[in-house]
Amino acid sequence: MSQDLLHRFSFRTAPIRGQWVRLDGVLDEMLLRQDYPSAVRVLLAEMMAAVSLMADGIKFKGAVALQSRGSGPVTTALAECRDQKLLRGIARWEGKIPEGHTQEAPAERPTIHYGELADLIGEGRMAITLTPTREKARDNEGGAPNLNSYQGVVSLESGSLAANLEAYFANSEQLPTRLFFAFSRNTITGLLLQRLPTPDNATEVEREHQDVLWQEIDILASTLRPGELAELPVETLLRRLFHEHPLTLQPGRALSFSCTCSRERAERMLQALPKEEILELLETQGMVDVTCEVCGARYEYDRLHTHLIYEPGEPPIH
Ligand SMILES: [Zn+2]
Structure with missing residues (x-):
């Protein structure tokens, strides 16, 4: 049964929000259109999970896209999420693609990883594009159409997409972020944790307290193993990781594969x-x-x- 779902959650005693996403039907649909080598499949799946998580955090109605360009065998990879629920994506490659690595832990579901991002994309970068839809942009601007899209650049300095996106959020958006992906049995699971900005009028003591809370959550999140992320239901996962920190989990929101072509x-x-x-x-x-x-x-x-x-x-x- 397909379970393409995204859950949002927030910590009740810390200014930290999170999202969890699991996609499988979307990936099946993607593979119907094009068969991919295992490493490319994992990369594209992570990119699909990433745009789902990013789209959930934006205030406007529109599209969030992530696109790679590089000198490696994967010449381009694109994932897009429209209206926070409609996903599409494609990758193109030339020549030989290194095999995906299987990571196994006792009593846990084996996960597949692409190894080093540079082995696929080579010297390159990713662009994040946010494109508001026409009607909504007009509403927001009180009559003046504003269709400007925003583009950010993710430099690919680390070996994984998660680490590069964490650096992007920390540097470009000033939002300390942790991001985890796990791919197993043609299913991708993603977890994002983000510290919310401290209000300007916060006292020094409050600020320090929030720093400590973020560090605690960060350390707990770092214990997460890919096999656990791939396998556990969201409630169990969050309870296991953060049982001392009360949090509110929102109901899941469905996502599906959809393209505008016909x-x-x-x-x-x-x-x-x-x-x-x-x-x-x-x-x-x-x-x-x-x-x-x-x-x-x-x-x-x-x-x-x-x-x-x-x-x-x-x-x-x-
Ligand atoms: Zn299409």
Whole structure:
């Protein structure tokens, strides 16, 4: 059974919030469109979990995307979360991809990791893009449309996506953050912990107290093993890690795989191409196909279909 769910939680006695996400049906959908080497699958799964977690924390309605560009065998990887619940993603690679590493601990579910991020992406970076949707942006601006998207750059200096994103949040957003991912049996689980900004009017004592609380939570979180994260239900996991710190867990929110591409859109794209080009493709390949660049879905058109696109209502002439 698919369980694509995100839970938000907050510590009742500390200014720290968290999110937990588990995706499996979304990953199955992704693999229907494109088969990936195991290491690429894990990377893309982590990126999907990351955008789900980031999208949950933003105030506007829109899309959060994470895209890599590098000199390594994975030339690009993209994950996007729209409206906090619709996910899509794709990766492209060239040449040989190093095998994913299996990590095993006694009595725990084995997890797969891609090893070093640099082995996949090479010299590179990731862009985080936040794109507000049209209507909402207009509401927020009181009539003035503001469609500006925000772009942040994640430098890839550490071996894992989690460590690089932690550094991004700490440096670019000034939000101390811990992030964990575990991939097992084609399921990704992600956990994010973030310290909320201390109010400006907080006293020195309050500030210090909050520092101590964050350090405590950070140390407890560091004991988390990938096998536990991959396997345990969220309630059990949080109880096991933070049993001395009361927290409130929100009900889960469902996520699903969804792309904005469609057969109709692909047809409109074909219509915009020179007819001779289509005829040549039909001649050489027997059909024309359009592959979506953000989810990998393939739309195929044979001679009859392409004829109908160009001259709807008329029978094909052979
Ligand atoms: Zn698509």
